[in-house]
Amino acid sequence: MVSDKELVEEEQRLGVWPRRLLHVETLTSHEWEDGNVYGGYISPRYNAITYTWGRRRIEDPKGPDSVSALPIKFKGPGWRIPSIKPSHFTVDEFRNILKVATTHIPKDKLLSQTNWQPPEFVWVDIACIDQSESNPRSDAEIGRQAIIFRHADVVYTWLTTTRHQNFAKNLKILFEFKSFDHLGIWNDTAMAETQHLPEARRASSALTNILSDLWFSSLWTLQEAYLRPDAIILSRKGETYPLFFADAMLMDLFHKGTRIGDDLHGKLSRLPLLSRADGKEFSNTLSLVKKTGISALGTGIAMAVYSSAIDRTATRAVDQIYAIQQIFGLRLGKTSLDARLRVGTSLDQLNEQFSVEMLRCHPLHGALFVRSTPTEIGKGWMIGRNIAIPSRHRFGNVAADFDGKATVREAAGFSNESVHGELWARFKGDTCSYLALDQACTRVDMWFPLTGILPATTFEVGTLYICPDNSVELQKTGVSWDDYIGTSAGEKRPAEGELQRRLREKLREIFAPDQLTVLSLGSDRTAQYQLGLLMVRCKHARGFTYYRRFAVLSWDMSYTEHNGRRCTDREFLSVKSGWSMLSERFG
Numbered sequence: 001m002v003s004d005k006e007l008v009e010e011e012q013r014l015g016v017w018p019r020r021l022l023h024v025e026t027l028t029s030h031e032w033e034d035g036n037v038y039g040g041y042i043s044p045r046y047n048a049i050t051y052t053w054g055r056r057r058i059e060d061p062k063g064p065d066s067v068s069a070l071p072i073k074f075k076g077p078g079w080r081i082p083s084i085k086p087s088h089f090t091v092d093e094f095r096n097i098l099k100v101a102t103t104h105i106p107k108d109k110l111l112s113q114t115n116w117q118p119p120e121f122v123w124v125d126i127a128c129i130d131q132s133e134s135n136p137r138s139d140a141e142i143g144r145q146a147i148i149f150r151h152a153d154v155v156y157t158w159l160t161t162t163r164h165q166n167f168a169k170n171l172k173i174l175f176e177f178k179s180f181d182h183l184g185i186w187n188d189t190a191m192a193e194t195q196h197l198p199e200a201r202r203a204s205s206a207l208t209n210i211l212s213d214l215w216f217s218s219l220w221t222l223q224e225a226y227l228r229p230d231a232i233i234l235s236r237k238g239e240t241y242p243l244f245f246a247d248a249m250l251m252d253l254f255h256k257g258t259r260i261g262d263d264l265h266g267k268l269s270r271l272p273l274l275s276r277a278d279g280k281e282f283s284n285t286l287s288l289v290k291k292t293g294i295s296a297l298g299t300g301i302a303m304a305v306y307s308s309a310i311d312r313t314a315t316r317a318v319d320q321i322y323a324i325q326q327i328f329g330l331r332l333g334k335t336s337l338d339a340r341l342r343v344g345t346s347l348d349q350l351n352e353q354f355s356v357e358m359l360r361c362h363p364l365h366g367a368l369f370v371r372s373t374p375t376e377i378g379k380g381w382m383i384g385r386n387i388a389i390p391s392r393h394r395f396g397n398v399a400a401d402f403d404g405k406a407t408v409r410e411a412a413g414f415s416n417e418s419v420h421g422e423l424w425a426r427f428k429g430d431t432c433s434y435l436a437l438d439q440a441c442t443r444v445d446m447w448f449p450l451t452g453i454l455p456a457t458t459f460e461v462g463t464l465y466i467c468p469d470n471s472v473e474l475q476k477t478g479v480s481w482d483d484y485i486g487t488s489a490g491e492k493r494p495a496e497g498e499l500q501r502r503l504r505e506k507l508r509e510i511f512a513p514d515q516l517t518v519l520s521l522g523s524d525r526t527a528q529y530q531l532g533l534l535m536v537r538c539k540h541a542r543g544f545t546y547y548r549r550f551a552v553l554s555w556d557m558s559y560t561e562h563n564g565r566r567c568t569d570r571e572f573l574s575v576k577s578g579w580s581m582l583s584e585r586f587g
Contacts, residue, residue, distance in 0.1 A: 546584065
């Protein structure tokens with residue numbers, strides 16, 4: 001058994017290289033050797049394949065349903081390659097995909113690199129990670145998926161249940177479809193004529209057919225899709241799909257699926273003449289776009305992808321963390337090189353580790369979500385699975401690669417401490433009273449020419465945007481959380497401006513001025529949006545003061561400047577003056 005020290009030293013030598021690579025021509029899995037050597041090849045380029053097979057493996061290799069497995073040879077210690085049900089893919093089909101991955105020349109490479117040749121090596125999980133349980137090196141390699149996929153030359157997405165002809169037809173329909181808005185079907189006249197409905201039905205059906213492939217329901221592939229959205233799509237037989245001047249990639253599908261999802265969300269209630277069958281079909285399509293995580297992947301926001309992971313399928317419960325942790329660059333539980341983290345291996349322990357490490361390493365992203373259900377006292381800092389992600393349209397560009405690059409400005413810090421045997425959090429950062437922020441944003445709304453009539457409108461939101469948790473504190477205001485985070489198509493929700501006005505009035509009415517505090521979390525990539533956490537100061541039964549989350553906030557800095565003039569509240573809203581440093585218990 002390899003020791004902790006040996007694993008650490010080994011990974012220092014590995015750098016960005018995988019522990020194993022498969023040489024496709026000889027079907028030989030080679031171990032990494034010093035100098036980045038694999039079977040005599042020095043620093044070889046490699047491609048990678050993302051696919052799903054765990055739910056279709058044959059558990060008993062000697063049973064009546066047994067079939068042969070891919071005959072991979074190993075240099076160094078090996079393992080039994082699992083057999084897969086032929087209905088999912090056959091050994092010959094797997095061989096063919098490996099061949100495609102080392103012979104196909106992507107169209108963009110042809111255009112940009114005249115001498116580019118496919119690599120001879122592929123990283124594919126069954127040949128490069130020991131599939132047996134409790135192997136420390138395999139566990140550690142699961143914690144290096146981001147490095148492995150990001151350093152692959154080309155990644156291929158193998159849709160094992162998709163036939164080329166059907167997929168090509170559906171893809172063509174999907175990409176020729178501009179948008180539901182473009183068809184003009186959202187008004188009564190056009191709907192009465194129904195001339196555009198057939199095109200809308202075809203697009204909806206095409207997207208549903210594409211997303212029915214098992215790849216779109218696997219949890220592990222969700223992580224791989226986030227890491228390499230430029231992965232080229234392959235059919236079961238290994239055919240690619242031409243799209244403009246390149247092969248069709250996952251990102252093309254994500255963007256189109258997200259656009260259709262955005263078109264559908266909240267608009268179905270505006271179709272009074274839509275038949276029940278059409279309404280059901282469009283609602284099902286929207287549900288599938290969300291359930292598969294396509295809409296989340298289209299945003300590029302990692303926490304949105306994490307929140308969609310609950311609808312993906314994994315063989316083991318703990319994979320809810322292991323199969324998604326690398327989009328944040330985290331290594332938890334048994335995949336960590338830190339002996340402290342390897343102590344906890346249950347799902348509850350992994351969820352706690354995830355929350356601790358997110359707040360420590362990525363404090364803005366670790367706090368930028370809203371809860372769909374109330375939490376118990378002391379646990380408000382934990383992320384959990386019951387979360388929703390605020391609208392990206394009001395929180396700016398917070399997409400990040402978590403690969404060491406500074407993509408957002410993070411202003412607050414979080415740590416953890418034990419309180420009477422329970423794990424709590426502490427925050428430290430610039431704070432102000434909510435009342436001061438509310439008043440400053442109101443003055444900006446009155447000052448900025450395009451928002452000067454905001455107090456009399458119900459549609460425009462203005463400078464400040466509040467997205468509350470579904471909490472006991474919110475219930476006291478009488479405001480419905482479902483109005484803020486609608487998940488079903490066709491919901492008749494109040495206008496955004498009216499919702500915000502109503503909530504702000506209730507906050508001023510119910511809470512004392514010193515009871516609500518805003519913690520600055522930082523800003524988005526463009527610095528257009530300042531982001532914050534609205535907290536309620538509380539008294540614990542044991543006598544100590546603590547803060548509970550109430551909502552996440554954003555305020556739009558573009559309203560503080562116009563034609564070279566700046567409003568007097570700009571410095572305050574930029575968190576440059578009028579804020580005070582505070583460190584308190586958080587739960």
